[in-house]
Amino acid sequence: MPRTVVFVHAHPDDEALLTSGTMAALAAHGHRVVLVVATAGEAGLAADGLRADLGERRLTELHASADALGVSRVELLGYADSGLAADPTPPPPPGRRPRLADAPVTEVAGRVADLLREERADVVVGYDAQGGYGHPDHVAVHHVAAAAQAMAGTPLLLEATVPRARLLAAARQVNRLLPRSRQVDLTPWTRAYSAAADVTHCIDVRRYARSRRASMRAHASQATADSGARTLGVFTRIPPPLFGAVFGREWYRQPGLTVPRRHRSLFATLPPRELG
Numbered sequence: 001m002p003r004t005v006v007f008v009h010a011h012p013d014d015e016a017l018l019t020s021g022t023m024a025a026l027a028a029h030g031h032r033v034v035l036v037v038a039t040a041g042e043a044g045l046a047a048d049g050l051r052a053d054l055g056e057r058r059l060t061e062l063h064a065s066a067d068a069l070g071v072s073r074v075e076l077l078g079y080a081d082s083g084l085a086a087d088p089t090p091p092p093p094p095g096r097r098p099r100l101a102d103a104p105v106t107e108v109a110g111r112v113a114d115l116l117r118e119e120r121a122d123v124v125v126g127y128d129a130q131g132g133y134g135h136p137d138h139v140a141v142h143h144v145a146a147a148a149q150a151m152a153g154t155p156l157l158l159e160a161t162v163p164r165a166r167l168l169a170a171a172r173q174v175n176r177l178l179p180r181s182r183q184v185d186l187t188p189w190t191r192a193y194s195a196a197a198d199v200t201h202c203i204d205v206r207r208y209a210r211s212r213r214a215s216m217r218a219h220a221s222q223a224t225a226d227s228g229a230r231t232l233g234v235f236t237r238i239p240p241p242l243f244g245a246v247f248g249r250e251w252y253r254q255p256g257l258t259v260p261r262r263h264r265s266l267f268a269t270l271p272p273r274e275l276g
């Protein structure tokens with residue numbers, strides 16, 4: 001039976017890094033995949049020359065990524081990108097939507113809940129409580145997705161995450177391929193995402209490496225920072241066989257659930273749909 005899954009993401013490119021394989025797999029199996037993105041990612045890192053119209057550029061990249069993954073609908077919430085805590089963006093001018101991290105959770109969640117109802121969504125996907133690596137917009141998405149699920153009565157909430165030990169191992173492997181000056185500082189990653197015991201679902205997406213790579217490549221502006229190695233830029237340069245090994249799985253946690261063995265299907269704990 002075809003299902004509808006709504007993925008809520010903070011910025012363009014988050015879908016590429018965290019859930020693109022699952023999205024491509026669902027679409028390939030005839031399910032409806034809806035992508036909600038809260039901001040245009042205009043405060044993220046990029047080359048200075050791209051700064052002026054960065055938000056617009058990133059939304060174009062987002063649509064190319066969604067096409068590569070077979071997404072049926074892209075919905076933009078239009079909040080301002082909050083930026084990272086050390087370098088927050090100024091509040092937007094009056095009349096514009098606030099930074100996502102400043103917007104009332106109930107307001108943002110209400111808009112997502114309307115979409116969940118309209119889509120009669122079976123599953124809504126948000127982020128873990130850490131907001132992955134702790135970006136305030138990602139923490140906001142954690143709260144928004146949970147509140148929207150409760151408002152709309154969507155049967156299942158899952159949180160995209162990564163077992164942090166696995167992430168660190170993969171990132172160290174990538175770092176080893178790079179000259180020292182381009183290596184990524186992994187210190188913040190030691191507190192990011194989830195402990196292995198809290199991860200309830202592990203989806204094998206090795207067959208969708210081509211779609212994942214196309215999704216990452218679509219976000220060309222993410223790989224253009226003037227200083228240091230950007231995570232996405234590093235990842236898209238991984239040679240294909242290694243790419244499959246590093247990005248062959250995606251992980252989710254179902255809040256409140258503990259499992260002896262991780263579920264292999266996103267729908268493993270979804271209650272049967274009521275008739276009528």
Ligand SMILES: [Zn+2]
Pocket residue numbers: 010011014135138
């Ligand atoms: Zn993000």
